[in-house]
Amino acid sequence: MLILDASAFIMGYEPSNIKTKQFSVPSVLRELIPESTPWIRFMIALEGCLLQVQAPTESYLKEVEKASVKVGEGKKLSDTDRDILALALELKDRGKEPVIVSDDYSIQNIAESKGIRYISLSTLGIRYLLKRTLYCPACYRRYPSSYISETCRVCGTKLRRRTTRKTLATRGEKGE
Structure with missing residues (x-):
């Protein structure tokens, strides 16, 4: 199961090429420029039922806030970053195995600290x-x-x- 950040769509990720369940958060759409290629990819995936958009619950947002302060990333996270991480934590607690697709090092750093898998499309990702x-x-x-x-x-x-x-x-x- 994949959790898609805006950077996935910006870097050319095509949801129709993958058969696994794919999720994102409402704030990702707000980060994409309307009518741009990444926005169109997002909308086609959403309308084609390839992508499920889900907002995380408040308790998981609070858990992400605590984790971000613990590793020193608190001020570097946008609301969308927090939403992506909170949704991944929520799905993980439901027994799923989420994988965050993001090039954002702050997201990767917190995901690493919480034991959540992640992949990067345009960078090597974090080493530490x-x-x-x-x-x-x-x-x-x-x-x-x-x-x-x-x-x-x-x-x-x-x-x-x-x-x-x-x-x-x-x-x-x-x-x-």
């Missing part, structure tokens, strides 16, 4: 699961990834992300 924190490049103060402001509370400099831990990615596969 990264845990990140925020820091001030001017005064070197550290902030938790849940810190809301984008600037240092001491000196006002824009915060940056730093990798604090790197683990080899398994692409959500067990035993690999």
Whole structure:
């Protein structure tokens, strides 16, 4: 079962070429430019019953929010990214084996942390699961990834992300 991000349609993914069940979220359609080729692919798949569009439940969105803060990706996720991850978690909890199709490294990083499989169409995908924190490049103060402001509370400099831990990615596969 595939969960399709906007990048899948943008990179030329053709839902009619695959026989497995395919899902997406309503916010993916909003990311596609109306009447563009990716938008047309999405609409043809939807109208041809090749693609099921489903919004995730609120409890799974909250779970994604917690996971994104834990790995330091919280500010990098769009609403669509959160929806894709939440739907994958929801389907996984129902006993399905979802595979997210996305070129977005933040989605892949969180999927990796939650044991969800993912594939990339135009990039090699992530090689490492990264845990990140925020820091001030001017005064070197550290902030938790849940810190809301984008600037240092001491000196006002824009915060940056730093990798604090790197683990080899398994692409959500067990035993690999």
